[in-house]
Amino acid sequence: xxxxxxxxxxxxxxxxxxxxxxxxxxxxxxxxxxxxxxxxxxxxxxxxxxxxxxxxxxxxxxxxxxxxxxxxxxxxxxxxxxxxxxxxxxxxxxxxxxxxxxxxxxxxxxxxxxxxxxxxxxxxxxxxxxxxxxxxxxxxxxxxxxxxxxxxxxxxxxxxxxxxxxxxxx
Numbered sequence: 001x002x003x004x005x006x007x008x009x010x011x012x013x014x015x016x017x018x019x020x021x022x023x024x025x026x027x028x029x030x031x032x033x034x035x036x037x038x039x040x041x042x043x044x045x046x047x048x049x050x051x052x053x054x055x056x057x058x059x060x061x062x063x064x065x066x067x068x069x070x071x072x073x074x075x076x077x078x079x080x081x082x083x084x085x086x087x088x089x090x091x092x093x094x095x096x097x098x099x100x101x102x103x104x105x106x107x108x109x110x111x112x113x114x115x116x117x118x119x120x121x122x123x124x125x126x127x128x129x130x131x132x133x134x135x136x137x138x139x140x141x142x143x144x145x146x147x148x149x150x151x152x153x154x155x156x157x158x159x160x161x162x163x164x165x166x167x168x169x170x
Contacts, residue, residue, distance in 0.1 A: 006057060013053060013061035013082075020049070020084035022111040024091040024125075025072065026104035028052070029079035039094075039104065048091055049084040058082070071115040075107040088112050092125035 017023060031039065043050045055076035062069040081104065083091040088111040095106055099122070109116040109125055116125055129137070 009053075009057050010061045010064065013051070013058060014064050016049065016051065016082075016084055017061065017065060021086050022088045022091070022109070023085070024083040024095070024109040024111075025075060025107040026081050026083060026091075026095065027079055027107055028081045028104045031104070039098070042094055042097070043083065046090050046094055047085065047087070048094065050081060051084070052079070052081045055080050069110070071117065072108050072110065075117060080107065087130050088128040089126055089130065092122055092128070096122060096126055 028036065028039065040050055055078075058080060059073055059076055062072065083094070083104075085091050092106075092109070092111075095104055098104065106119045106122050106125075108118070109121065111125060112128055
């Protein structure tokens with residue numbers, strides 16, 4: 001491969017990493033062509049971009065970015081495919097779906113500005129909440145006390161009304 005081609009690929013990988021908030025490094029080497037096609041379709045449905053890369057080019061792309069990605073360098077061995085996503089847990093859920101087959105195997109992930117190394121972190125990655133989910137949880141927690149007060153006032157009003165109505169009939 002020519003040096004110009006390599007630098008173009010490195011720039012493409014670096015630009016893609018910048019475009020997405022989270023990425024997962026996986027190994028899909030043992031997939032046959034039909035399973036690979038199925039995985040690509042599932043990725044497209046989940047708004048995940050799948051890219052197969054050479055480890056040295058990926059490392060050079062990571063080195064060209066701001067920030068320290070050196071924690072990921074030890075896992076850059078063998079075949080590597082990157083799953084890019086703007087939702088932190090979407091790739092983890094997809095990987096868990098295929099977990100019985102052991103493919104794709106999770107090598108590492110960069111999610112929520114943290115590094116997760118090894119397949120043993122898959123469950124933690126699945127349980128990461130997106131920004132929208134966290135905002136929804138906070139709103140629900142803030143509304144809960146107000147709902148309780150309104151509910152108590154409404155039920156108390158019905159109780160008093162019922163007592164007064166019963167007394168008036170006697």
